[in-house]
Amino acid sequence: MIAGDVYKMESHSVSNIVQRGGTILKSARSKEFMTPEGRKKAYDNLQSLGIEGLIAIGGNGTFTGAMIFGNEYGIPTVGAPGTIDNDLYGTDYTIGFDTAVNTALDAIDRIRDTASSHDRIFFIEVMGRDSGYIAIQSGIAGGAELVMVPEVLTPISQVVDTLKQGWSRSKSSSIIIVAEGDEEGSAQEVADKIKLQVDENADIRVTTLGHTQRGGTPSAYDRILASRLGLGALEGLIAGQKNVMAGIINNELVYTPFEDTIRLPKPINEDLLRMVKILSV
Amino acid sequence: MIAGDVYKMESHSVSNIVQRGGTILKSARSKEFMTPEGRKKAYDNLQSLGIEGLIAIGGNGTFTGAMIFGNEYGIPTVGAPGTIDNDLYGTDYTIGFDTAVNTALDAIDRIRDTASSHDRIFFIEVMGRDSGYIAIQSGIAGGAELVMVPEVLTPISQVVDTLKQGWSRSKSSSIIIVAEGDEEGSAQEVADKIKLQVDENADIRVTTLGHTQRGGTPSAYDRILASRLGLGALEGLIAGQKNVMAGIINNELVYTPFEDTIRLPKPINEDLLRMVKILSV
Amino acid sequence: MIAGDVYKMESHSVSNIVQRGGTILKSARSKEFMTPEGRKKAYDNLQSLGIEGLIAIGGNGTFTGAMIFGNEYGIPTVGAPGTIDNDLYGTDYTIGFDTAVNTALDAIDRIRDTASSHDRIFFIEVMGRDSGYIAIQSGIAGGAELVMVPEVLTPISQVVDTLKQGWSRSKSSSIIIVAEGDEEGSAQEVADKIKLQVDENADIRVTTLGHTQRGGTPSAYDRILASRLGLGALEGLIAGQKNVMAGIINNELVYTPFEDTIRLPKPINEDLLRMVKILSV
Amino acid sequence: MIAGDVYKMESHSVSNIVQRGGTILKSARSKEFMTPEGRKKAYDNLQSLGIEGLIAIGGNGTFTGAMIFGNEYGIPTVGAPGTIDNDLYGTDYTIGFDTAVNTALDAIDRIRDTASSHDRIFFIEVMGRDSGYIAIQSGIAGGAELVMVPEVLTPISQVVDTLKQGWSRSKSSSIIIVAEGDEEGSAQEVADKIKLQVDENADIRVTTLGHTQRGGTPSAYDRILASRLGLGALEGLIAGQKNVMAGIINNELVYTPFEDTIRLPKPINEDLLRMVKILSV
Known part of the structure; x- marks a missing residue:
C-alpha cells in the first residue's frame, strides 16, 4: 500500500496455489506503516486507486495497525486470523494452526x-x-x-x-x-x-x-477454515463491517472488534490440559 | 466376546500405537453376533469374566448391534463414533474423517x-x-x-x-x-x-x-478427537450412561441415544456446499 | 519453439520451484512438431533467436522428435530422461521414477x-x-x-x-x-x-x-538425479555432444545415442523379480 | 545373546512391519558385550541354542564387536550396513540414509x-x-x-x-x-x-x-536396499562368508571384510560437492 505495488487479482490469479505454504503476496511486517507518514502514503495510494476496503490477514500486530489506520482514515477493514500460534481471542482456531x-x-x-x-x-x-x-x-x-x-x-x-x-x-x-x-x-x-x-x-x-x-502444504482443515474466514471477511466488508476480525466459534461465523482481539487473552483449553495429564500416565 | 478372546490392557498396552492406522484390536463385523445364539455366547463370556460395561467403536452397524445386545441383556454400552464417512448424527465429526x-x-x-x-x-x-x-x-x-x-x-x-x-x-x-x-x-x-x-x-x-x-497415520485432529471421545465414552459409562453415543457438537461433549444416531440422517453442511460453488468459479 | 514463446531464464527464474511437482515450462506433446511444417517454424524461430542447442526432457516420444529435428536441421540436442515409468534404455533410473x-x-x-x-x-x-x-x-x-x-x-x-x-x-x-x-x-x-x-x-x-x-513434491533421490542429469546434459552440449541422452549407469554419467534409447528395450531387473517371490512367501 | 532372550521368527513374525520406523528387535548398544565375560555368556547361549551364524545390523561399532566375537569364538558373522549417516566404506548407501x-x-x-x-x-x-x-x-x-x-x-x-x-x-x-x-x-x-x-x-x-x-516410515529406496542387503547377508552366510559386510556398489552385491569397513574412510562424493557450489549460485 505504501509503495503502491498493487495488482488486480482474478480467479486465475490463485489457480494452483491452494496446496502451497507461505504467501504469494510476499507481504510482511512494515516499519514504515508504524509511522504517520507511512500510513499517509498508504491512504493516498488507496485513494488514487479507488480502493474502498481492506482485508487484513495476520495476528495482533496486523490488527493493531489496521485499527489505527481505520481510525485515522476511515477505511473499513475486516481481519482474518492468520497465525500458527492460535493465540487470538475471537476464534476457536486460526489459519495455519x-x-x-x-x-x-x-x-x-x-x-x-x-x-x-x-x-x-x-x-x-x-x-x-x-x-x-x-x-x-x-x-x-x-x-x-x-x-x-x-x-x-x-x-x-x-x-x-x-x-x-x-x-x-x-x-x-x-x-x-x-x-x-x-x-x-x-x-x-x-x-x-x-x-x-x-x-x-x-x-x-x-x-x-x-x-x-x-x-508446508496446508492441511485440509486449514484450507477449509481459510476459505470460510476469507469469504466471511469479504461478505462482512460488503455488509458494512469494519474494524472487526472474522472468526469461527462453535462452527458459527462471528465478528469480534479488533479492540477485543488485541486486548483480551485467549484462555487455554483446560479440558485438553487435563487430558495431557490423564493420557501421559 | 463370542470367542472369549479377551485380554487385560494396561497403559503400556497402547504404547507406541498412537501413530498407526488400522486397529490393534483386529475386531471386525461379526455375523454370529447378529444371531441370538451368538449374543448369548457373548453375554455368557462377559458374565464369567466379570465385565460390566462396553465401549463400542464404529458406525450404525456397530451401534445397532450394541443396542440390541443392551436391550436383551442389560449390559450398559457407550459408543464412540469411528467411521471415516462422517455420516453419524450426534457428532460434528467422526474419528478417521x-x-x-x-x-x-x-x-x-x-x-x-x-x-x-x-x-x-x-x-x-x-x-x-x-x-x-x-x-x-x-x-x-x-x-x-x-x-x-x-x-x-x-x-x-x-x-x-x-x-x-x-x-x-x-x-x-x-x-x-x-x-x-x-x-x-x-x-x-x-x-x-x-x-x-x-x-x-x-x-x-x-x-x-x-x-x-x-x-495411514492419523492426523492430529483425529487423535485429539479420539482421545476426547474415548475419555467421554469411559466417563459416560462410569457415570451410568447406557445405549448412547459420545459425540462432540460445537466443542461440547454430548451423549445421543443409539436410537437417534441410527434413525436420524446427518444433514449435509449447506455452507460448505455453497462454498464449493463460489470457489470453483 | 513453434510459437516463438521463449523467455530467458536466470538463476532467480528457478528460485523456490525445487519442491514442486509438475512443470513450470508447461510444455507438452505437440502434434504440429510431428509435421515438417511445424519443425520448419521451430527452426526459423531458433535461428532468429540465436539459439544453438537444445536440451530435451522426456521419454522416447520426445527423443524421437528431437532426433528427427536434429537430422533435418543440424541443431544439436542432448536429452534428459524424464518419465516416471523408468522404461528408458541408457540410464539406471529416470527422473520422476x-x-x-x-x-x-x-x-x-x-x-x-x-x-x-x-x-x-x-x-x-x-x-x-x-x-x-x-x-x-x-x-x-x-x-x-x-x-x-x-x-x-x-x-x-x-x-x-x-x-x-x-x-x-x-x-x-x-x-x-x-x-x-x-x-x-x-x-x-x-x-x-x-x-x-x-x-x-x-x-x-x-x-x-x-x-x-x-x-507431488519430488523425492530427494529424484532431485539429485535431475540435478546431475541436467548438468550432464548441459555440459555434454557444451562439449559438442548431439543426438544423445544423458544417463547415469552405475553412478557414472554416460551418453547414449537417441537411436539406442528409442530402439533398445530396457530389461527388467531379474534380481528384483526374484526378490518379489522370496519376500512374498 | 547375553541374556538368552531369543525367539524363532517365521514369515508372519514380520507381517505388517515393513512400513514402520525403528526396530522391532529393540536391540541396542551393549556395554556387557564389550567385556570378555559378556561375550562368553553370548557364546554359551548361542551354543546351547544351536545357533551357527549371525547377521549383525549396524555401523562400525556393531561390526567391531562382531569381528572380535568372531575371532574369539569362530561364529561366522555377516554384517548389513544400517546407519543413517552413510559413512561406511564398502557400500554406496547404508540402510536409513x-x-x-x-x-x-x-x-x-x-x-x-x-x-x-x-x-x-x-x-x-x-x-x-x-x-x-x-x-x-x-x-x-x-x-x-x-x-x-x-x-x-x-x-x-x-x-x-x-x-x-x-x-x-x-x-x-x-x-x-x-x-x-x-x-x-x-x-x-x-x-x-x-x-x-x-x-x-x-x-x-x-x-x-x-x-x-x-x-519415520522408511522410503521405497531404503526398503529395497534393506531387502537386497538382508538377502545378501543371509545368502553370504549360507555360502560360507564370515567377518564381512554385505554392501551394494554400482548396483552389485559385494562383501567387504569388517576390517576394511572399520578402518577405511568413505570418501565424500566430490561430484556432489561440486554441484552444491554450481546450484547455489
Whole structure:
C-alpha cells in the first residue's frame, strides 16, 4: 500500500496455489506503516486507486495497525486470523494452526520410532511465544509424557518427578514438549537444567523445530477454515463491517472488534490440559 | 466376546500405537453376533469374566448391534463414533474423517500438479456410500471444479456445462470429485458418460482411491478427537450412561441415544456446499 | 519453439520451484512438431533467436522428435530422461521414477493398515504401460503378495494359486500390484476375473492410482538425479555432444545415442523379480 | 545373546512391519558385550541354542564387536550396513540414509516456504558426526545456499561472503545446512558467530532436526536396499562368508571384510560437492 505495488487479482490469479505454504503476496511486517507518514502514503495510494476496503490477514500486530489506520482514515477493514500460534481471542482456531500442529506431530512420531529402540529423554521445542496451543495439541496427539507451556508453571522439579515416575514403571523413554515461551527457557535450556538433576548417564536429546512449523502444504482443515474466514471477511466488508476480525466459534461465523482481539487473552483449553495429564500416565 | 478372546490392557498396552492406522484390536463385523445364539455366547463370556460395561467403536452397524445386545441383556454400552464417512448424527465429526479427507486431498494435490502441465479432465472417486462429506471437504480444500455427492442430484448435463464454462474461461484442466455413492455411478461410470458428451479428443482420467482413505497415520485432529471421545465414552459409562453415543457438537461433549444416531440422517453442511460453488468459479 | 514463446531464464527464474511437482515450462506433446511444417517454424524461430542447442526432457516420444529435428536441421540436442515409468534404455533410473514409486508405496502402506484389520484381497493398479518397474519396486517395498507386470506372463490361475496358498497359511489379507499394461488387463479387470474363481464371499477391492503418481513434491533421490542429469546434459552440449541422452549407469554419467534409447528395450531387473517371490512367501 | 532372550521368527513374525520406523528387535548398544565375560555368556547361549551364524545390523561399532566375537569364538558373522549417516566404506548407501535425507529435505522445503515471504538467514542442523552425506544430499535437493560438512573446512568468513553475495543479487533469504560434526560447531554456534559479523538487524533462525532423522516410515529406496542387503547377508552366510559386510556398489552385491569397513574412510562424493557450489549460485 505504501509503495503502491498493487495488482488486480482474478480467479486465475490463485489457480494452483491452494496446496502451497507461505504467501504469494510476499507481504510482511512494515516499519514504515508504524509511522504517520507511512500510513499517509498508504491512504493516498488507496485513494488514487479507488480502493474502498481492506482485508487484513495476520495476528495482533496486523490488527493493531489496521485499527489505527481505520481510525485515522476511515477505511473499513475486516481481519482474518492468520497465525500458527492460535493465540487470538475471537476464534476457536486460526489459519495455519492445524498445519503447524501436524508438522510438530510428525516430528514427535519420528522421534517416538527411535524412542522405542533406545532409552532416552527427548525434548522437542515447538512454537508458541505466549501460547501453549501447539504444544498441548501436538503433545496429546503424540502421546508426550509432559507438556511445558507459558500459561502454566511447570517447575524443573516437576519435570524430574515425571521422568522418575516413568522410569519406575519401566518406560523406556520419555518425550517432553516445550513451548518456546515457557518460563523455564528453551528446550535446550530445560534439557541442560534436567541433566544436572538426573542420572549422569541419561541420554538427553533436543530437537528444535523452528520455522518448519510455518511452512508446508496446508492441511485440509486449514484450507477449509481459510476459505470460510476469507469469504466471511469479504461478505462482512460488503455488509458494512469494519474494524472487526472474522472468526469461527462453535462452527458459527462471528465478528469480534479488533479492540477485543488485541486486548483480551485467549484462555487455554483446560479440558485438553487435563487430558495431557490423564493420557501421559 | 463370542470367542472369549479377551485380554487385560494396561497403559503400556497402547504404547507406541498412537501413530498407526488400522486397529490393534483386529475386531471386525461379526455375523454370529447378529444371531441370538451368538449374543448369548457373548453375554455368557462377559458374565464369567466379570465385565460390566462396553465401549463400542464404529458406525450404525456397530451401534445397532450394541443396542440390541443392551436391550436383551442389560449390559450398559457407550459408543464412540469411528467411521471415516462422517455420516453419524450426534457428532460434528467422526474419528478417521479428518485423516481420510487429508488423504483424498493429497491425491487431489498430486493430480493438480499434472493438471497444470496438460489439458485434461480428472475424475477422482472418494469414499462415501451415503454421504458426501469427504467429497465436499476434500473438494473445497483441493479447489475442485465440481463435487458430486449422494445428497444432491448433479445430472451429467450439469457436469458437462461446468466443464464447458471452464474451457470458455480457458481453464487448462478440471478436477471433479465423485463420492462413491453418487446417483450417477462410480467415477469410471461418470467418466464414461461424459466422454460421449464432450469433444472426442478430451483426455479423461480416473483415479479411484478406495481403501487408501481408511489407513495411514492419523492426523492430529483425529487423535485429539479420539482421545476426547474415548475419555467421554469411559466417563459416560462410569457415570451410568447406557445405549448412547459420545459425540462432540460445537466443542461440547454430548451423549445421543443409539436410537437417534441410527434413525436420524446427518444433514449435509449447506455452507460448505455453497462454498464449493463460489470457489470453483 | 513453434510459437516463438521463449523467455530467458536466470538463476532467480528457478528460485523456490525445487519442491514442486509438475512443470513450470508447461510444455507438452505437440502434434504440429510431428509435421515438417511445424519443425520448419521451430527452426526459423531458433535461428532468429540465436539459439544453438537444445536440451530435451522426456521419454522416447520426445527423443524421437528431437532426433528427427536434429537430422533435418543440424541443431544439436542432448536429452534428459524424464518419465516416471523408468522404461528408458541408457540410464539406471529416470527422473520422476523414485517419487512415483514412493507415491505408490504410500498407497500400499495405507491399504496395508486396513488389511491387518479385515480379510480382503486388494488390487492396486500402478502406472507402467510397457514397463513393470513401478509395480516391482513398490511391490517389494510394500510387501505385496504378487506383482503383475507386462514383461512377465502371470496367468489368472497363478494369481488364484498364490491367494489360496496365502489363505492356507492363514494370511489375513492379500495385496496384488497390477501394472496398467499387464496382459490380463486393468486392476479392475483382473479383480473381476478373480472374483469368478475364488469363494464368492471374498471381499475384493480395487484402487487405481492414476495420475497421482505423476505429481507431488519430488523425492530427494529424484532431485539429485535431475540435478546431475541436467548438468550432464548441459555440459555434454557444451562439449559438442548431439543426438544423445544423458544417463547415469552405475553412478557414472554416460551418453547414449537417441537411436539406442528409442530402439533398445530396457530389461527388467531379474534380481528384483526374484526378490518379489522370496519376500512374498 | 547375553541374556538368552531369543525367539524363532517365521514369515508372519514380520507381517505388517515393513512400513514402520525403528526396530522391532529393540536391540541396542551393549556395554556387557564389550567385556570378555559378556561375550562368553553370548557364546554359551548361542551354543546351547544351536545357533551357527549371525547377521549383525549396524555401523562400525556393531561390526567391531562382531569381528572380535568372531575371532574369539569362530561364529561366522555377516554384517548389513544400517546407519543413517552413510559413512561406511564398502557400500554406496547404508540402510536409513535415503529416509533421513528425505526427512531433512522435508524440513528444508517447509522453511523455504517461509523464506519466500520474509528476509532471513536459516541454519538447519542435520545429522553427521563425521560425515557430510546427509548435509550434502539434502542441501542439493533443497537448494541450500551453503553446506557445512566435517570433511571440508568452511570458515565463518566464507559463510559471511556467501551471504553477502546472495544479498548483492537481492536474494530474499538464505538457507545454510550444518552437519552436526562441522568444525565450526553446531548450527546454533555457527549462527551465533555469524550474528556478530553481519548486519545486526539480520533475522537469524536455527532449526535442529535431531532424532527426527532416525525415525519415520522408511522410503521405497531404503526398503529395497534393506531387502537386497538382508538377502545378501543371509545368502553370504549360507555360502560360507564370515567377518564381512554385505554392501551394494554400482548396483552389485559385494562383501567387504569388517576390517576394511572399520578402518577405511568413505570418501565424500566430490561430484556432489561440486554441484552444491554450481546450484547455489
